[in-house]
Amino acid sequence: MNPNIKAVKQLTYDAIVIGSGISGGWAAKELCEKGLKTLVLERGRNVEHITDYVTTLKTPWEFKYHGLNTSKDLEEDPVQSNVYNEGNKHFFVRDREHPYIQEKPFYWIRGYHVGGRSLTWGRQCYRLSDLDFEANQKDGYGVDWPIRYRDIAPWYDYAEQFAGISGQNEGLSQLPDGQFLPAMEMNSLEKHFRARVKKYFDGRCVTIGRVANLTKGWNGRTPCQYRNLCSRGCPYGGYFSSNAATLPAAMATGNMTLRPFSIVSEILYDKDKKRATGVRVIDAETNEVTEFYARIIFLNASAIGSAFVLLNSKSDAFPEGLGNSSSMVGRNLMDHHFKVGAMADYHGMEDEYYIGRRPVGIYVPRFRNLGDTASQRDYLRGFGFQGYGEREGWEYTGLTEDGFGKAFKEKLTRPGKWSFWLGGWGETLPYETNVVTLDLLQKDKWGLPLAKVNFSIRENEQAMRKDMQQSAMEMLEKSGFSNISGFDYKYVGGECVHEMGTARMGHNPRTSVLNGYNQMHDVLNVFITDGSCMTSSACQNPSLTYMALTARACDYAVGQLKKGEL
Known part of the structure; x- marks a missing residue:
């Protein structure tokens, strides 16, 4: 056998998954359980x-800085x-080691390691409905989703x-x-809020967060311990x-090969076969370059990371990036806008308390x-609220109190x-000018171009934010709260993560990147199922949708x- 052929065979798998976060982990599970020898590539440790x-x-007193960030942290990251x-x-990554360009302020929050942001996510899980899947078609923003509920x-x-x-x-x-x-239990004040909202506001519901x-115990895992330290693992x-x-x-299954420290620089393409053949990988520690091959590829590197890989995968067939004949790769970047709402005090229920540190609030x-006259407003789409009631503890008052004994x-x-x-968590419309591109002059330490992000919310979202604050204050007022204060902390793009x-889904290859099965229109053996694929953002936390897709x-x-x- 030709040594080169033998080497290629050793580096060939049935499937390659790029990324090990929420969607990449799901792709690995599904492909392996279906019998495919699968290589999972993670750029971090x-x-x-x-x-x-x-x-x-660890307990709080075991941390050198008592769990807080230092001025050095703020400077370096x-x-x-x-x-x-x-x-x-x-x-989380170190900003200096993994630079990118913010053409407008945008926080790209990242975790480069096996598991990715699945270790630090907020964990709230909500389904989209046909209100969301039909929105683009009905109001003319973006393109129509190729699927329905x-x-x-x-x-x-x-x-x-x-x-x-x-x-x-x-x-x-x-x-x-x-x-x-079984649902987690609301505390006394949250139950009071639920009852009052039901009484005074038709069509509004307060429920416990779906998390x-x-x-x-479930599938070999132990129940939540109510420590609320989830982001530590x-x-x-x-x-x-x-x-x-x-x-x-x-x-x-015995079918997975996991390879950390593997930075995918590009997806390889054969223009004669009109298929992707594999990936080019840079070893994050040694800079050694290796090519791996597979019949199908799942790209799950995150919305910005996946756009980067596609844009950097240039060839004669795709001079603007793999599968980018529509010029839609990198465009229509969305995030949920938030950091707006209200807070208040409540007098009463002083004989009632709660146990543990529940890891989710109300929704x-x-x-x-919603399609009826009563709910109609002067902006498109909508928002949901997350919240919680609590009793103040020593951290609110004890730091300023004198005494001993x-x-x-x-x-x-x-x-x-x-x-x-x-x-409030609000929907952002898909705007083509909210875009990820590559800067071919500025490079990272692996010689790869830096990602550039240009993102902003517009008049529609600003109008929605005013309603989000006003609605929150109104519900608290009707529910008998005092000292009500609205807030708007001037959301920066990306903060919601x-x-x-x-790389949105759509019917038409000229205006979208993926079809209704998350398959690239232009390259049929490449699938993208992370946040890149979303045709609109809805207002619900999106990770459950990534899992299902x-x-x-x-x-x-x-x-x-x-x-x-294929």
Whole structure:
């Protein structure tokens, strides 16, 4: 045998998955369980479940800076330090090592390691409805989704039943019910808020958040311990992550090869076969370049990361980037705008408290622009609220109190007043000029061009934000709260860490990148199921949709392989 042929054979797999975060982990699980020898490429270090959660059991006094960030952190990581702290800093990149260009302020939050942001995500899981899948077609923004709720509903079921999502069914058309584990319990003030909102506001519902934290043992994982230290990694497997759930399932098949420190610089393309043949990989530690080959490729590097790989994969057939005949790769970047709402105090219920640190609050599903006259507003789409009620503890008052001894300790441990926080998460429309491009002159330490991000919200979102604040204040007022204050903390793009849309799905290859099965129009053996694929953003947290779309796309891709279509 020719040595080169032998070498190629050793580097050839049935499938390659680029990225090991939420969608990449799902792709690995599905492809491996369907019998495909699958190579999973992660550009960062390995993180072993439990073993590498090095801060997860630390107490506050064990941290040098008591869990806080330092001035050095703020200087060296001006982006990542907005979301990390001393307890989870190791799960975020260093800004100086991984630069990018902000043409307008945009926070690109990243975790380069096995599991990616599945270790630090917010874990709230909501389904999209046909209100969302039909929105672009009805109001003319973006392009029409090539799927409807009926197409993805059974895959939502499938994803929820494996991941373990706790929540409560409410029978709302704009927020479809799911296959839930028992819901977490609202505290007394939240129950009061739910009852008052139901009484005073037709069509509004307050429910407990639907969250990927287990309320009972599930698929070999232990229930949530109510520590609310999820972003440090959970040694109990109490919340869904690639490391705790999908990657172990993939590994158990014997079909997965996991390769960390593997930066995919480009996807290789054969213009005669009109297929991708593999990927070119730079070793993050040694700079050695290796090519791996496969019959199908799943690109799951995040909305900006996946756009980067496609744009950097240039050839005679695709001089503007792989599968970019539509010029839509990198365009239509979306994120949810938030950091707007209201907070208030509540007097009463002083004999009531709650146990533990519940990892999710309440949720108020969208109630604007539902298709009826009553909910119609002077902007498009809508928003939902997340929030929580709590009693103040020593961290609110104890730091300014004088005293010592038994009486002082008793005073500090006595619960303070009740307060409530209510914040909106709003939909951002798909704008072609919100775009990711490459700067071919500025390079990173691996010689790759830097990503450039140009993103801003527009008049529609600004009008929505005013309503978000006013609506939050109105609901708190009707619910008997006092000292109500609205807030708008001037959201910066990317802060929500819900980047979407840079390789959107659509019917027409001239205006979209992917078809209804997340398959590239131009390159049929490449599938993209991370946030890149989203045609609109809706206002719900999107990760559950990525999970469902990934499982669906894997099922389709393997079926096409078996038919000889790929």
